[in-house]
Amino acid sequence: MKENLGSESGKNKLRRGRETGTLGKLVSLLDLVALADGPMRFTDILSSSDQPRGTLHRQLSHLVEEGLLEVDRDGRYLIGLRLLTFASRSWARNEFRAVAEPHLHRLQEDTGETVHLGVLRGAEVIYLDKVEGRQSVRMYSQIGNASPAYCTGVGKAALSALEETELAARISGLEFRLYTEHTLRNVAELLADISAARTRGYAFDLEEHESGICCVAAPIRADDGHMLAGVSVTGPAYRVTPQKLQAWAPLVVAAADSIMMDMRNRLGPKR
Amino acid sequence: MKENLGSESGKNKLRRGRETGTLGKLVSLLDLVALADGPMRFTDILSSSDQPRGTLHRQLSHLVEEGLLEVDRDGRYLIGLRLLTFASRSWARNEFRAVAEPHLHRLQEDTGETVHLGVLRGAEVIYLDKVEGRQSVRMYSQIGNASPAYCTGVGKAALSALEETELAARISGLEFRLYTEHTLRNVAELLADISAARTRGYAFDLEEHESGICCVAAPIRADDGHMLAGVSVTGPAYRVTPQKLQAWAPLVVAAADSIMMDMRNRLGPKR
DNA sequence: AGGGCAAGTTCCATTATATGGAACATAATT
DNA sequence: AATTATGTTCCATATAATGGAACTTGCCCT
Numbered sequence: 001m002k003e004n005l006g007s008e009s010g011k012n013k014l015r016r017g018r019e020t021g022t023l024g025k026l027v028s029l030l031d032l033v034a035l036a037d038g039p040m041r042f043t044d045i046l047s048s049s050d051q052p053r054g055t056l057h058r059q060l061s062h063l064v065e066e067g068l069l070e071v072d073r074d075g076r077y078l079i080g081l082r083l084l085t086f087a088s089r090s091w092a093r094n095e096f097r098a099v100a101e102p103h104l105h106r107l108q109e110d111t112g113e114t115v116h117l118g119v120l121r122g123a124e125v126i127y128l129d130k131v132e133g134r135q136s137v138r139m140y141s142q143i144g145n146a147s148p149a150y151c152t153g154v155g156k157a158a159l160s161a162l163e164e165t166e167l168a169a170r171i172s173g174l175e176f177r178l179y180t181e182h183t184l185r186n187v188a189e190l191l192a193d194i195s196a197a198r199t200r201g202y203a204f205d206l207e208e209h210e211s212g213i214c215c216v217a218a219p220i221r222a223d224d225g226h227m228l229a230g231v232s233v234t235g236p237a238y239r240v241t242p243q244k245l246q247a248w249a250p251l252v253v254a255a256a257d258s259i260m261m262d263m264r265n266r267l268g269p270k271r
Numbered sequence: 272m273k274e275n276l277g278s279e280s281g282k283n284k285l286r287r288g289r290e291t292g293t294l295g296k297l298v299s300l301l302d303l304v305a306l307a308d309g310p311m312r313f314t315d316i317l318s319s320s321d322q323p324r325g326t327l328h329r330q331l332s333h334l335v336e337e338g339l340l341e342v343d344r345d346g347r348y349l350i351g352l353r354l355l356t357f358a359s360r361s362w363a364r365n366e367f368r369a370v371a372e373p374h375l376h377r378l379q380e381d382t383g384e385t386v387h388l389g390v391l392r393g394a395e396v397i398y399l400d401k402v403e404g405r406q407s408v409r410m411y412s413q414i415g416n417a418s419p420a421y422c423t424g425v426g427k428a429a430l431s432a433l434e435e436t437e438l439a440a441r442i443s444g445l446e447f448r449l450y451t452e453h454t455l456r457n458v459a460e461l462l463a464d465i466s467a468a469r470t471r472g473y474a475f476d477l478e479e480h481e482s483g484i485c486c487v488a489a490p491i492r493a494d495d496g497h498m499l500a501g502v503s504v505t506g507p508a509y510r511v512t513p514q515k516l517q518a519w520a521p522l523v524v525a526a527a528d529s530i531m532m533d534m535r536n537r538l539g540p541k542r
Numbered sequence: 543a544g545g546g547c548a549a550g551t552t553c554c555a556t557t558a559t560a561t562g563g564a565a566c567a568t569a570a571t572t
Numbered sequence: 573a574a575t576t577a578t579g580t581t582c583c584a585t586a587t588a589a590t591g592g593a594a595c596t597t598g599c600c601c602t
Contacts, residue, residue, distance in 0.1 A: 021333065293589070
């Protein structure tokens with residue numbers, strides 16, 4: 001019933017990509033529930049997925065049994081706390097994050113604004129850390145969040161570290177959602193912006209993702225380019241002028257380079 | 272209502288409780304990798320799980336394909352960032368956490384010490400939120416972390432809100448690991464402590480989980496007792512004397528009650 | 543170097559597991 | 573009370589997972 005097409009020997013990069021059998025279907029369900037605005041009833045899920053009722057019911061039961069989903073007292077499904085526990089460990093033991101942390105704090109102190117660390121996954125940025133000035137409120141708001149690379153400073157900075165061909169492959173067929181009136185509209189605009197960022201060595205986000213929010217970001221090439229990431233300084237447009245962003249750029253680039261160096265020299269018991 | 276014990280005609284070979292088929296095995300793998308101290312090589316996993324090589328290889332490949340695991344450049348496996356993204360959404364949309372947040376901040380301001388919010392899952396506490404005073408460093412350190420209920424203030428407070436029979440069921444057969452010299456040693460000691468907490472209305476943790484760390488915690492009964500949780504104020508023993516803990520107790524209880532009330536009155540479109 | 547050995551990957555017949563249609567239950571609505 | 577929407581269980585069948593073995597690859601050792 002599924003995509004059994006696709007050939008034999010050789011890596012088939014199907015557009016549907018995933019060929020992970022049972023797991024793929026279950027993860028799709030997790031995704032569905034995670035992306036919903038709130039708890040979902042059985043029927044909501046039934047109509048959004050194309051599984052028959054019996055099948056869906058068992059799949060959900062298994063996910064609940066494993067703690068990946070939970071059922072509230074009204075019988076509605078939501079993402080389970082077990083995932084939070086998994087993520088907690090993942091984050092706490094993340095070497096890159098740990099190496100970067102002191103540099104993020106220094107950058108925060110030097111600029112007084114919020115500092116972000118994010119890694120590139122495909123054409124998305126996943127935020128790994130965030131250091132704010134005064135208020136520690138909303139601490140988790142960004143961490144773990146995945147945003148399109150084309151409209152974020154960290155994303156564009158990371159993209160600018162890619163080879164031309166690799167870059168083209170990643171952003172081809174991208175859908176450009178207009179978050180604000182300044183959001184880039186298509187591949188051409190994005191390529192131009194990235195090209196500029198590449199020659200400068202850093203990227204800007206001028207209210208492209210969220211109105212009133214600007215940032216300057218620098219790329220981080222870690223693990224021989226196997227991992228691409230970025231660090232940024234972000235603030236409200238009324239306070240963070242283009243001149244300030246420009247002035248901060250060297251600091252951001254320096255922080256990114258320091259992180260890269262530390263990653264290279266990290267104490268490896270192995271390797 | 273869950274527990275579909277062995278039962279009918281099916282032949283269950285494995286004694287292992289969960290009967291979630293393929294998913295159960297994959298989640299066990301996730302657990303294995305998540306709990307490891309660092310990245311695991313294929314062989315490490317092979318020897319820790321009892322799967323044959325071919326099988327394990329495919330399972331890991333599927334997990335990687337879905338982003339639940341990742342492979343570093345040395346071919347070692349670690350927990351994938353995709354889980355962080357799932358968790359991020361789970362956390363951001365968690366109604367209980369959102370309702371509690373303002374109360375946590377007020378409690379933090381009133382006491383000047385760190386405030387925790389945790390929910391009870393089985394005999395474990397999963398920390399949902401944390402509000403610190405000055406330093407916002409280590410922000411994630413607790414969130415998502417799962418700790419035994421018997422040695423944490425939040426855990427014992429939540430346990431004290433259980434019915435006797437339910438309580439007995441949850442803590443029977445518990446293994447008591449001695450984290451410090453003050454950690455409770457067995458069910459009897461735990462029951463006595465919980466009994467005292469129940470009459471008081473709040474629980475203490477006097478360096479039972481971590482040396483030099485004390486706290487006072489109150490239980491939160493939400494969703495008609497369907498969900499049990501707790502809120503606590505924590506600090507270093509040299510600064511947080513038993514007298515101070517005692518003095519804070521009413522504040523903590525008040526915060527817990529306020530959260531409970533807010534949960535009851537939350538704007539429910541449904542139900 | 544090259545021989546030996548461990549680590550990692552692929553293959554495919556067999557078997558276990560997931561599937562999905564339909565019957566069965568339960569709650570909501572009139 | 574009847575009707576509809578919603579949730580749950582059952583079981584023959586189709587599908588996907590299994591695991592033994594063959595096959596690479598990379599590393600260490602004399």
